[in-house]
Amino acid sequence: MLSDLMQTSHADQCCDVLVIGGGPAGATAATLLAEKGHQVTLLEKARHPRFHIGESLLPANLPLFDKLGVRAEVAGIGLEKWGAEFVSPWHEHSQSFEFADAWDKSMPHAYQVRRAEFDEILIRNAGRKGANVIEGCRVRDLEFLPQDAGAIVRAEHDDGRTETWQCRFLIDASGRDTFLGNRFKAKHRNPKHNSSALYAHFKGALRHAGRKEGHITIFWFAHGWFWFIPLADGITSVGVVTWPYYMKTRTKPVKDFFLDFIPMCPALAQRLQGAELVSRVEATGNFSYTCDRTHGVNWLLLGDAYAFIDPVFSSGVMLAMQSAFAGAEAADTCLRQPDQATDALRAFDRAIKHGPQEFSWFIYRVTSPTMRDMFMYPRNVFRVKEALLSVLAGDIFGKTPIWRSVLAFKVIYYLAAVANLKHTIVAWRQRKRNIRYVEETEEIGC
Known part of the structure; x- marks a missing residue:
């Protein structure tokens, strides 16, 4: 037991920072902290390359790649993504958006990537920059030391060996495993927007020609929405996101259930x-x-270890990496200037909550009739279209002055929702149905 290890005051290894998880958040944080001169150990349960969903990146990722020194490598595996397309069965046309039309014209594209290749680029970069990267090593337990002196972490290698580390600061970047979130019983379903997803890769899917080949396409349909993400090697990632109550109707194997969704969306x-x-x-x-x-006194959560909402706007990787930049700054301050730790962690808290909060407003409403109409018939009054494209590009952390126009977009939305009251009420009832389902399944332990 770790308590026994603590009594002997010994661990197998020591480090300044221990990072749980080697995805985009963990690899980015490990890289930045190693560059700052800290002794960093990163423990990743899998071995790269390994499959992961979430292939679509945002233009706001590109400056982060530059800071990490990996932009050329990412470009080498990616398909350029210049925009996004929305297709609605309730409208006779599709609508495309170009990132070059956003408020800030300096980030006109992103990339579609295979996450196995992309994540490996980031974790190998962490190793090159000085982090001790250990793969095939799953964290099993931990104990925080008295007087906020750090933690002892016990992990199991995939050959069965166990090893312990004593660290001064702990970063949980374990993704959906959210190791600390589960340990502290801090992880909770989001009843405002709870969805389920099925996804797979296809070969030979029909793509657009020219620069639109790399566009992500979002297809709305009666029970949610689909993503269509073309990759550089000719493979296309396709997924369906739907309400849990509809997933409950499944009576056949997952593959057949997924394939049955596709005819529901003729486009x-x-x-x-x-x-x-x-x-x-x-x-x-x-x-x-x-x-x-x-966060706590000597630990913090990054990326999906803190929250995950919905992949509709491809924000996951960008938010994970942004949280890593903010988290690395906070951890560095806590280690070097403990008298400023409280302020540093408070700033981190604001930073990591900002992204999910801003995207959530749009995500909660993306399947509503009013929001569909605003996407399908975009107008740039008060520069709201430019502001919307800035949000879709992930440009929400810098100094781009979009927020008055974002507010104007929300006001227009609410006014249009009132004007379209009948359909708004139908959509609201559907959402309430989903919330009740989530609450009921929580009560019975599903």
Whole structure:
């Protein structure tokens, strides 16, 4: 037991910072802290390359790649993504948006990437920059030391060996495992927006020509929405996000259930006509959650270890990496200037909550009839279209002055929702139905 280890005051290894998880958040934080001169150990349960969903990046990722020194490597594996397309069965046309039309014109594109390749670039970069990267090593337990002296972490290698580390500061970047969030019982479903997803890869899907080849396409349909993400090697990632109550109707294998969704969206079915399914169909249920805290005296949560809402705007990787930049600054201050730790952690708390809060307002309403109309018939009055594109590009952490126009967009939305009251009430009732379902399944322990 760790208590026994503590009594002997010994651990197998020591480090300044121990990072749990080697995805984009953990690898980024480990890189930055190693560059600042800290002794960093990163423990990753899997071995890279390993599959992960979430292939679509945002333009706001690119400055972060520059700071990490990996932009050329990412460009080498990616398909350029210049915009996004929205397709609605309630409208006779599709609508495309170009990132070059956003408020800040300096970030006109992003990339679509295979996450196995992308994540490996980031974790190898952490190793090159001085972090001690250990793969195939799952954290099993930990104990915080008295007087906020750090923690002792016990992990198990995939060959069965166990090893312990004593660290001064602990960073949880374990993604959906959210190791500390579960340990502290701080992780909670998000009843305001709880969805389930099925996804797979296809070969031979129909793509757009020219620069629009790399566009992500969002297809609305009666029970949620689909993503269509073209990758550089000819593979296309396709996923469906739907309400949990509809997933509850499944009476057949996951693969067949997923394939049954596709004919429900004729526009997507046309793009997949003749395409070949070339991967397993994966399922993720009730994936929207948040933790009720972001940090402690000598620990913090990054990226999905803190919260995950919905992948509709491809914000996951960008928010994870942004949280890592903020977290690395906070951890560095806590270690070097403990008298300023309280202010540093308070600033981190604001930073990590900012992104999910800003995206959530749009995500909670993206399937509403009013929001669909505003996406399908965009107007730039009060520069609201430019501000919306800035949000879609992830440009919400800098100094781009979008917020008055974002507020104007919200006011227009509420006015339009009142004007379209009948459909607004129908959408509201559907959301309430989903919230009741989530609450009921929580009560019975589902």
